[in-house]
Amino acid sequence: MNQLMTPQTPHTCGFEAFCRASFKQLLTFYQRCSLVFVDDQSLYLVSRGDGKDRISFYMTPMSLFTVTDIPIRACYAVLNDGAEIEGYYPLFNDAGPVGILVLEANSQQPQHVNTQLLDALALGLDNYRLNQQNLALQQELTRREQSLTHAREQASAFSEQLKELHEITIKLSKLYSLDELYHCTVEAGISRLGIDRMAVFIMDKAQDRYFGTYGTNESGEVVDESYFQNNIPNVPFVQEALTRKDYLSVWYDTPLLHDTKEIGVGWNAMIALWHGDETIGWIACDNFIHHQPLMDHQKEVLILLAATLAQMIMRKQAEEQVMLLNKELEIRVRERTNELAQAYRALADANSALQRVSSIDSLTGLANRRAFDERLETEWINGLREQTSISLILIDVDFFKQYNDRFGHPEGDGCLQRIAKALTSCVNGNKDLVARYGGEELVLLCPGITAAQTGVLAELCRKKIEQLNIIHPVSGINDRVTISLGYVCMKPVNGMSFKNLVCIADQALYQAKQTGRNLSVQADYSLRDKIK
Numbered sequence: 001m002n003q004l005m006t007p008q009t010p011h012t013c014g015f016e017a018f019c020r021a022s023f024k025q026l027l028t029f030y031q032r033c034s035l036v037f038v039d040d041q042s043l044y045l046v047s048r049g050d051g052k053d054r055i056s057f058y059m060t061p062m063s064l065f066t067v068t069d070i071p072i073r074a075c076y077a078v079l080n081d082g083a084e085i086e087g088y089y090p091l092f093n094d095a096g097p098v099g100i101l102v103l104e105a106n107s108q109q110p111q112h113v114n115t116q117l118l119d120a121l122a123l124g125l126d127n128y129r130l131n132q133q134n135l136a137l138q139q140e141l142t143r144r145e146q147s148l149t150h151a152r153e154q155a156s157a158f159s160e161q162l163k164e165l166h167e168i169t170i171k172l173s174k175l176y177s178l179d180e181l182y183h184c185t186v187e188a189g190i191s192r193l194g195i196d197r198m199a200v201f202i203m204d205k206a207q208d209r210y211f212g213t214y215g216t217n218e219s220g221e222v223v224d225e226s227y228f229q230n231n232i233p234n235v236p237f238v239q240e241a242l243t244r245k246d247y248l249s250v251w252y253d254t255p256l257l258h259d260t261k262e263i264g265v266g267w268n269a270m271i272a273l274w275h276g277d278e279t280i281g282w283i284a285c286d287n288f289i290h291h292q293p294l295m296d297h298q299k300e301v302l303i304l305l306a307a308t309l310a311q312m313i314m315r316k317q318a319e320e321q322v323m324l325l326n327k328e329l330e331i332r333v334r335e336r337t338n339e340l341a342q343a344y345r346a347l348a349d350a351n352s353a354l355q356r357v358s359s360i361d362s363l364t365g366l367a368n369r370r371a372f373d374e375r376l377e378t379e380w381i382n383g384l385r386e387q388t389s390i391s392l393i394l395i396d397v398d399f400f401k402q403y404n405d406r407f408g409h410p411e412g413d414g415c416l417q418r419i420a421k422a423l424t425s426c427v428n429g430n431k432d433l434v435a436r437y438g439g440e441e442l443v444l445l446c447p448g449i450t451a452a453q454t455g456v457l458a459e460l461c462r463k464k465i466e467q468l469n470i471i472h473p474v475s476g477i478n479d480r481v482t483i484s485l486g487y488v489c490m491k492p493v494n495g496m497s498f499k500n501l502v503c504i505a506d507q508a509l510y511q512a513k514q515t516g517r518n519l520s521v522q523a524d525y526s527l528r529d530k531i532k
Contacts, residue, residue, distance in 0.1 A: 015124040016047075016057040022117060023049035032104040034070055037061050037125055038097050039132075043075055046099070046128065061132070075100050089113055091122035099125040158297035164192045165301055169308050178316045179497050182213035185309055187222045189285065193301060196289040199225065200309070202281040202495045208232050210281070211496060218263055220289050226500045227507050228259060241270040242279050246307065248299045256288045264288050271302055273310035280313060280495070282306075317495055324381050361436040363413055364420035372435035372443060379447045380498035383491060391454040393444040393487040394505040395423070395461065398517045400440035402474045403481065415470055415481060416440065422464045426457065443502075451489035451522065458485045458520035466518070477517050484512040488523035 023033045027049050035047040044061030064072055077083040078090050079097045091099040101113070101121060168188040175181050182200045189198035199215030212228030232238070241249035248271045256264045266287045273281040283306050287294065359371035367375070376392075383390050397403075397419065404412040416436075423442060424434050433445040444461070446454065462483055470481035486509030488501060508523035515521065 015128055016059075018120070018124055019047040019057055020055050022121070023047065023055045024052050026103065026113075027052050027055075029106070030103045031106040032102075034067075034102040035121065035125075036064060036070070036075060036100040036102060037128065038079065038099050039129060043072060043100075045070070046125070070102060075102070089118055091118055091125060093122050093126050098122050098129065154295070154297055157295065158300065161193060161297055161301045162304075164188075165304055165308075168192060168305070172308070172312055175312075177497075178313065178320075178495060179213075179499075181309075181312055181316060183222065183224075185283075185305070186214045186216060189283075189305070190216055190220060190222070193305070194292075194298065195285045195302075196220065196287045196292070198283065198285040200281065200283055202313075202493070203232065203279060204493050205232075205279075211493065211500075218258055218288070224503075226497065227503045229504075230260065237268075238270065241282060242272050245272070245274050246303055247271070248303055250294060250299075256286045266291055267294055269294060269299075269302065271306040273306055273313065275310055275314050280310060283309070313495065324385065327378075327381060364417055364436050366420050366424070366442070367433055367435035369435065369437060372433065372437065372445065375433050375435075375445060376501065377498050379445065380492050380501070383447065384494065387491060388448055389450070389489050389491050390501065391444075391446040391449050391451070391457075391487065391489040392501050392505045393446070393454065393458050393461065393485055393520075394437065394502070394509045395442040395444070396484050396509060396513065397440040397442075398477060398482045398484055398513075399472070399475050402476075403472055406474050418468055418470065419465055419481070419483070422468060423461055426461050426464055449489070454487050454489045455520070455522055458487045461485065462518070462520055482518035484509060484517045485520035486510070486512050486523060487520060 019035060026033045031050075033047075033049040034045060037044040037046045039061075043064035045058060045064055045067050046061050047055070047057045049055040064070060064075070074085055074088060078085055078088045078100060087103045087105065089101040089103070090097055091101060099122065101118065103113070168185075171188070172181060172184055175184060185200055186198050189195045197216035197220065200213045201210045202213060203210045208231055209229055210232050212225030214222055215225040215228075217223045232242075237249060237251050237254075241247065248269055251268045251270075253265060254268050255262045256266050256268060268284070268286045270282055270284050272279045273283065283302065285302070359367055359374075361368040376390075379390050382388070397416070400412065400415075403415060420434070420436070420442065423444065427434060427444060427446065431447065435443050435445070437443040444457070446457065449457070462485055465483045466478075466480060468481065471479065472481045473479060475482065486505045486507065488505045488508060490501070490504075492498070504523045508521045512519050512521040
């Protein structure tokens, strides 16, 4: 048989070019040529030719298990057992087998493959192996450099956020009230920690409800959300966050909510505020605005922020308890002082009269806004101590501006005076308070009655004013003067400001005015209970 000579060596040209030139010569006498690479007992296809114009070279070798037309068992028999199989030529170097040249004969007489060609292919495969190893090392080095760069960037970002958190903690420690504490926490979260939206919620486990403090609206602005209240969600995501200390629960690709309404999709994170072994609330945040991922260093900083905020909430609540004790002490001191100051009663009576004058609205004779605020704070503190409910009814005279414009301010003043007198006749003067809240707005403060009794009282007031038959031809809803009422009845909650009671009643009053006026609406989360 004729001998096939190697056209070139892999030293004078690239290994790929050498394989292509060798395969072109071999394909003159063979139907198919395949060069198999051996690496740690694994077999890979490096080059293949199905015709002089169909020669492929693989820079990344293909596993022979994906090539169905080369018998793997025959290849291993040639390499491991030294079997002589027609068309299989093992390629060796000093260390052992490096590959196999597989030749499939055509109809012509097969040619003897020159040993120089086999040696050259073995040398080329050895160089190919070294090149593959070098490429793998370079890729691993690149991966490690990228990983190191990423770790440095994360460490730098974490260090910067720790500095921000330190400054935030100092600022929070200087605040005087819970209201300021909640507001400042949310503002710092979105302006200094890179969080899109954040909110702080306070829990009342006894009622299984939670209450809003401050949060972020859909535009990224910090807003007062003290009006918000709802039942604590009994879902795995929330329960996991509320039962695991120092743990940030993150929910990805989930609906994002604002006031229980869906506004988008993204990640939602929640971390509980703990006092010892008791959960007192939580911080919630999401990426609604910029849709940025939540980084690992941000998670750590949020956990630290939650721990700091929980401690400060408890400290502020303790301070409020001290204030409560101080007020009780003041009451006791006042009682003792009155007993010892009988000789100065005339002066005390004069001072008392002066205080009453400063607390009375000159037009209606009712308590003014200042007196109402003071009484509400006192009743709130008593309710906290005694765990009794407080009822508040907020009243607005319907279309009073139109009444003034039609009849003039003197008639408007007289109208308010008649309404004030009628409302006063509806309440218990010994313990209830009727006050002018501002303009045509009046308010009733009634401690110690139930929600049902509050609803009955609100409806009594509405009918009482309607029965005054004060003509109002430009009302738009009735030919007489009418009122709209929003009312709430609840027990004070630790950590909540007494001002929230007015906010909640105002929400109900707004609902009454939006629904059609001349009706009373009970404040509830869903505002379901309406009394026509």
